[in-house]
Amino acid sequence: MTSTAQGVGSLDAAAVAAALDEADCGTVAGDAGRRAQYSADASNYRQIPLAVVFPRERQxxxxxxxVCRGLGVPVTARGAGTSTSGQAVGPGVVLDFSRWFNRLIALDPRARTATVQPGIVLDDLQRAAAEHGLLFGADPSTHSRCTLGGMIGNNACGSHSLAWGRTADNIVELEVVTYRGTVVRLGEMTRAEIDAAVTAGDDRGELIAALDRLAQRHLATLRTQLGRFPRQVSGYALEHLLPERRFHLARALVGSEGTLAVVLSATVRLLTPPPARTLVVLGFPDAGAAADAVPALLRHEPLALEGLDRALTDIVTRPGTRAAIDTLPAGRAWLFAELGGPEDALPRQAAALAGTAQQAAGCTGHEIVTDPVRARGLWRIREDGAGLATRLPPGSGGESGAEAWPGWEDAAVPPDQLGSYLRRFTELLDRYELRGAVYGHFGEGCLHVRINFDFTTERGTAVFRAFLADAARLVAAHGGSLSGEHGDGQARSALLPLMYGPDVIALFEEFKNIWDPDNGLNPGMIVRPLPVDGNLRVSPHRTPLPLATVFPFHADDGDFAKATRRCVGVGKCRSADHRGEVMCPSYRVTRDEKDSTRGRARLLYEMTQGEVITDGWRSTEVRDALDLCLSCKGCSADCPVGVDMATYKSEFLHHHYKRRLRPAAHYTMGWLPLLARLAARFPRLVNALTASRLAPALKRLGGIAAQRDLPRFADQTFLTWFRRRTPRGDGRRGPVLLWVDSFNNHFSPEVLKAGVAVLEHAGFRVRVPDGTQCCGLTWITTGQLGIARRVGRRTVDALAPDVRAGVPVVGLEPSCTAALKSDLPELLDGDKDARALAGATRTLAELLVHDAPGWQPPRVEGRSLSQTHCHQHATAGFGADATLLARMGIDNTALDSGCCGLAGNFGFERGHYDVSVAAGEQVLLPAVRSAAADTRILADGFSCRTQIAQQTDRGGTHLAELIARALPPAGSSAPPAPSLLPTDKEHARD
Structure with a gap:
């Protein structure tokens, strides 16, 4: 048997890309940047492809x-690249279906079926089905970005497979093409249909004849060794060839990991969900006790029965989610049981399940969760498990943040064996001195775990190999499957002989040879496997480039390569769902991998390796991929492993442009705080120039988008006004230091004035820093870190006496407040005053809610929409703001809009306008335009207000302004009669 993979090393990537491009294959990329982006998936493995193809249509x-067949190049089909086993990377040509080959072809609500292209995202299908009261049963935690093609490849399952089955159980028909070009439609077949197909004698008939002969010769093996329990998905699903399963070739192809044929379209079965659901959370002393309770709980027929242990929840740091965890029932492990049915029957069902649980040994308590917001927060922990578990908490076998890896990610055993298996597995971890956070689909005996393997040393890699072999034997001894849903891939294919006898392995090889005799589709997976320790993403045989950094990256041991490999590929940044999250704004617009946090992290990691990206900090491929990063910092909060692309970008730009000419925007907007101080001397003259016929030329010179109106400088800065005024109020709460940011000081001083009024009314004595201080944000975002550090040092020194005295610092511009809280302490690494300043910094709402006991805000009846600034989302959240607005009597809707799209200098830079506006148009701008006239638009960020003002006929209002306008006049005890309607003057100003 000749493998197409054997000749890959001699092929030239440019020649392969040229041949594909000439043959009309859609969009073809063979450049180093694209190849680096597609070098890894969510597994431990890395292979640099020759080219990436983005097909738009079937042809x-x-x-x-x-073309690939003619060149002898292997092909790897790829969806979202969220595979944890290495099936989505290959040495030849990668076909990425997710970008354009992703349509819903048809949906038949009567037949309850949908026909889709393989690149469609599951959530997109679910939304379309939901319009008819239907859903697709399999729902993996990556539902917001995984594709149906990828789910078919790996036989994805998800939390509700307990009730609704795996992907295979919900497939009606597939249209596929083999490596040799035979297009065939597959489904279930009767004996008569098989005979008719064989009689036809065409390519399809020969294929079906060979498969029928295989099945008839091995009926006993198919019945006794395959499909023994629902989560046995290792190897090929040949049990579907049995006559009692109606020779269902489509379902036999599911889980074949792209090794047999390429899916062109799929017809899937849709289900009617129960009318209502409820969540029951059960506490246990450990994961083993939770596993022991599973068989009894299954008698209540839950829709889902998920487990997780304390090692996973200890990793969560997001404030809202952390609060949900802290109120879980006592214990060190939990089961999440979801029940479905008529709403009036659910309380009785939940009570019965909880009663059964209480009879289990060690059950520590339960909670029936009726609040849907809390339920979503708890489910989020489970959904983020694949990312959260890649960094271990303190006390979990190493320092805080120790790397943990897949590799033994999905083993499954029959549920009645789960407790025994889990205890033996824990003993195995202890024997190898390894640790991992366990979670997963306990109801089906399927466990997920990320383990702290050390791939940087020969010894660590040897431990990895030995552990996997012992773990495979342990699973086989419990009648289990090496893979319970994510497929075998490179992670487990070589271990299949420890689970199956030689007769089954030979059967798998025969099945592969019938479909793909040239071994051209995803070679090395399932049969004729690659070794488990080959092509590792981290290897002791590769030495990263010695790249010194300005930021300390303490969480990654000061290692920039380790920081970039925080991205393990779970792909949450590729989600188009805005609910409660910011990342990744540019990807949501372009749907291009290079514009995702993951794509950028992949490039940066490859830059540290110096192989496909060879010019280090000078790399143009990395620079271009970072160009559409908004530096919104959303990923630092939303990425389950805390990839902070804004910081990575700043670090890269610093080195890339060191001692080189920078883009014009780095000088105009990077140096904005200094330029604004100069403009403040002659604001009317500057405004006249920027509004004159010279404006287009000024924008071109400054690297500013021609479509943008330049903000007008205020006639008088806030600092000038403040230093001439007399303090008001009694100051009974003591001093507060108001941070005077450059944006509000020079462009919207009324925001800071309103802040002063509110703080004085609340009983604070308002002070401002001496001189003119700056947080350095604009220099940080443009990568001018030397200047940013000097500016930050000056600021910290100026504020240190007040901070040491315990004076709180309140910021009204979220981006600057976030810089004080997070960027400056990192930039001034080791500086105690910088750390103290970070701890002393508050948002206005945080100060009023937490540091002003007894103060009552004015009542302002009405409605509002609020846009949370992305930096506030990343560092402080909206909780204090929501509390304050509720106290004011405001019916507020916090928009799930993500970043506004302007993001400081990003939206003003030439070449970014279209993406900037498109990001805003996804949620924010349409919501503002459709809001009722009496609905106030709240936006604390200067960028957010600017985007709203320039793209709608509405104006944004800062929280400080909203409160200040409702305060009684100075010296008056009469309550005001506030209106939520913006005045004409406010419209004009905004």
Missing amino acids: HVLNALR
Whole structure:
């Protein structure tokens, strides 16, 4: 048997890309940047492809296969690249279906079926089905970005497979093409249909004849060794070839990991969900006790029965989610049981399940969760498990933040064996001195775990190999499956002989040879496997480039390569769902991997390796991939492993442009605080120039988008006004230091004035820093870190006496407040005063809610929409603001809009306008335009208010302004009669 993979090393990437491009295969990329982006998935493995193809239509796929067949190049089909086993990386050509080959072809509510292209995202299908009261049963935790093609490849399951089955159980028909170009439609077949197909004698008939002969020769093996329990998905699903399963070739192809054929379309079955659901959370002393309780709980027929232990929840740091965890029932492990049915029957069902649980040994308590917001927060922990578990908490076998890896990610055993298996597995971890956070689908005996393997040393890699072999034997001894849903891939294919006898392995090879005799589709997976320790993403045989950094990256041991490999590929940044999250604004617009946090992290990691990206900090591929990063910092909060691309970008730009000419925008907007101070001397003259016929030329010179109106400088800065005024109020609460940011000081001083009024009314004595201080944000975002550090040092020194005296610092511009809280302490690494300043810094709402006991805000009846600044989302959240607005009697809707799209200098830079506006148009701008006239638009960020003002006929209002306008006049005890309607003057100003 000749493997197409054997000749890959001699092929030239440019020649392969040229041949594909000439053959009309869609969009073809063979450049180093694209190849680096697609070098890894969510597994431990790394292979640099020769080219990446983005087909737009069916014919593009057929053309690409024809070219690859002619060149002898292997093909790897890829969806969202969230595979944890290495099936989505390959040495040849990668077909990415997710970008354009992703349509819903048809949906038949009567037949309860949908036909889709393989690149459609599961959530997109679910939304379409929901319009008819239907859903697709399999729902993995990556539902917001995984594709149906990828789910078919790996036989994805998800939390509700207990009730609604795996992907295979919900497949009606597939249209596929083999490596040799045979297009065939597959489904279930009767004996008569098989005979008719064989009689036809065409390529399809020969394929079906060979498969029928295989099944008839091995009926006993198919019945006794395959499909023994629902989560046995290792190897090929040949049990579907049995006559009692109606020779269902489509379902036999599910889980084949792209090794047999390429999916062109899929017809899937849709279900009617129960009318209502409820969540029951059960506490246990450890995961083993939770596992022991599973068989009894299954008698209540839950929709889902998920487990997780304390090692996973200890990793969570997001304030809202942390609060949900802290109120879980006592214990060190929990089961999440979801029940479905008529709403009036659910309380009785939940009570019965809880009663059964209480009879289990060690059950520590239960909670029936009726608040949907709390339930979503708890489910989020489970959904983020694959990312959270990649960094271990303190006390988990190493320092805080120790790396943990997949590799033994999905083993499954029959549920009645789960407790025994879990205890033996824990003993195995102890024997190898390894640790991992366990979670997963306890109701089906399927465990997920990330383990702190050490791939940086020969010894650590040897431990990895030995552990996997012992773990495979342990699973086999419990009648289990090496893989319970994510497929075998490179992670487990070589271990299959420890689970199956030689007769089954030979059967798998025969099945592969019938479909793909050239071994052209995803070679090395399932049969003729690659070794488990080959192509590792981290290897002792590769030495990263010695790249010194300005930021300390303490959480990653000061290692920039380790920081970039925080991205393990779970791909949450590729989600188009805005609910409660910011990342990744540019990806949501372009749907291009290079514009995702993951794509950028992949490039940066490859830059540290110096192989496909060879010019280090000078890399143009990395620079171009970072160009559309908004530096919104959303990923630092939303990425389960805390990838902070804004910081990575700043670090890269610092080195990339060191002692080189920078883009014009770095000088105009990077140096804005200084330029604004100069403009403040002649604000009317500057405003006249920027509004004159010279404006287009000024924008071109400054690297500013021609479509943007330049903000007008205020006639008088806030600092000038403040230093001439007499303090008011009694100051009974003592001093507060108001941070005077450059944006509000020079462009919207009324925000800071309102802040002064509110703080004085609340009983604070308002002070401002001496001189003119700056947080350095604009220099940080443009990568001018030397200047940013000097500016930050000056600021910290100026504020240190007040901070040491316990004076709180309140900021009204979220981006600057976030810089004080997070960026400056990192930039001034080791500086105690910088750390103290971070701890002393508050948002206005935080100060009023937590540091002003007894103060009552004015009542302001009405409605509002609020846009949370992305930096506030990342560092402080909206909780204090929501509390304050509720106290004011305001019916507020916090928009799930993500970043406004302007993001400081990003939206003003030439070449960014279209992406900037498109990001705003996804949620924020339409919501503002459709809001009722009496609904106030709240936006604390200067960028957010600017985007709203320039793209709608409405104006944004800062929280400080909203409160200040409702305060009684100075010296008056009469309550005001506030209105939520913006005045004409406010419209004009905004």
